[in-house]
Amino acid sequence: MPILVMKFGGTSVANPDRIRRAAKRVGLEVAKGYDVIVIVSAMSGKTNELVGWVNETSPLYDAREYDAVVSSGENVTAGLMALTLQEMDIPARSWQGWQVPLKTNSSHSQARIEEIPNENILAKFGEGMRVAVVAGFQGISPEGRITTLGRGGSDTTAVAFAAAFDAERCDIYTDVDGVYTTDPRISDKARKLDKIAFEEMLELASLGAKVLQTRSVELAMRYKVKLRVLSSFEEPSDEAGTLVCDEEEIMENKVVSGVAYSRDEAKMTLVSVEDRPGIAAGIFGPLAEAGINVDMIVQNISDEGTTDMTFSCPTDQVKRAEKALNDAKAAGSIGFEEIIADTNVAKISVVGIGMRSQPGVAAKMFKVLSDEGINIKVIATSEIKISVLIDRKYMELAVQALHDAFELEK
Ligand code: ADP
Ligand code: ASP
Ligand code: MG
DSSP states (O other): OOEEEEEEOGGGGSSHHHHHHHHHHHHHHHHTTOEEEEEEOOOTTHHHHHHHHHHHHOTTOOHHHHHHHHTHHHHHHHHHHHHHHHHTTOOEEEEOGGGTTOEEOSOTTSOOEEEOOOHHHHHHHHTTOOEEEEETTEEEOTTSOEEEOOTTTHHHHHHHHHHHTTOSEEEEEESSSSOBSSOTTTOTTOOBOSEEEHHHHHHHHHTTOTTSOHHHHHHHHHHTOOEEEEESSSOOOTTOSEEEEOGGGOOOOOSOOEEEEESSEEEEEEEEEEOSTTHHHHHHHHHHHTTOOOOOEEEOOOBTTEEEEEEEEEGGGHHHHHHHHHHHHHTTSOOOSEEEEEOSEEEEEEEOGGGGTOTTHHHHHHHHHHHTTOOOOEEEEETTEEEEEEEGGGHHHHHHHHHHHTTTTO
8 A cells, every 4th residue: 555654743743632633634544545654743842841851950961861851752642643543443553763663873862864674664554554653753873772863853754754665745744834935923924835945945944944854855855755744733635735846846936935044043253263274173173073063154354363263053052062162272272262152143044046046135135134224243155045143133023024025925
């Protein structure tokens, strides 16, 4: 029988009643003749609570134990979903990551999937099981320890299963009815897109649009998974949601397709760094080893042999970044006066594949922000995106002004 992957995010499994609603959707697909792999997230708010407990217990935690704690939310919803389906007389069984086994590398808290053997689950389908409910977000390392795939990782579990089982489609059920031109919670002018290109979705996701985890989009692109984002609260329909697809399948050709924001970005400045060859390697080497995701980098004009080096990284990695840099300083490999961490910033980005062929987008973006009196602290660009770091208090204003200026509501 053809296989379908259906993923339900936190709000879609927030309590037993919501789980029943989601299970009914699964039942509709089973009735159509699909064997279904359901990927579940933890109940909404649960993972945040678990992360909070870990931080309270150990601020510079051992990531193996972080994973042991934060992976637990998904175990609960997987079991409850299987029970709910059984109550509906649908043969179902739950699987934790290690039972599949979903094999990952050892990068705890941001592990990468290496392999998903499909024999165990296929054998159960062969015996008449109709739904395999799999706990999202978690896997097992070569050392046999539980790993997690980074926040939002259930999306990646879902796409990886769709690839491993050659599923007909991967449906991501969430609390909005598709991918919008910007977060509908920030702008009421946000417009739902019927289709979005993989590359644009990849940029939007990596720049903060958390509707899909970045890695899930990468995998869908690589393995040609038919990926759809839709709401678990709306009536089922074949046209519902947003299809993430190849560029060629999209008729609409706007220069800018979307505006993303991230309030989880911090600006770090190393003051009075000695300006000599090898210093950038001396700074960013230890940061990379500590697993810090450095995004934007700016080096100021050198003054009397010293320079200021500014970079951005996720807010929750600031403590680790400071430690890595102070350790490198203590070891004598780099020298600087002080580290200034500014967590009161936000990153705003405009994204669109049309930018490749149309100049002037950056100039327009900077003009819009300056007209609103918003100061730009750091800039980064790529072929299809422009990002700026600004004061966080202007975040909503900037998103709305850019959404208007690039006429995204039309
Ligand atoms: P889930 O728990 O289902 O995984 P998430 O909270 O991870 O859901 O992702 C869905 C949220 O992503 C939406 O509620 C919305 O606020 C946010 N979001 C940000 N940018 C966008 C966008 N461009 N389109 C749709 N949703 C977006
Ligand atoms: N529960 C995890 C998180 O909140 C994974 C997910 O929901 O995708 O990050
Ligand atoms: Mg999510």
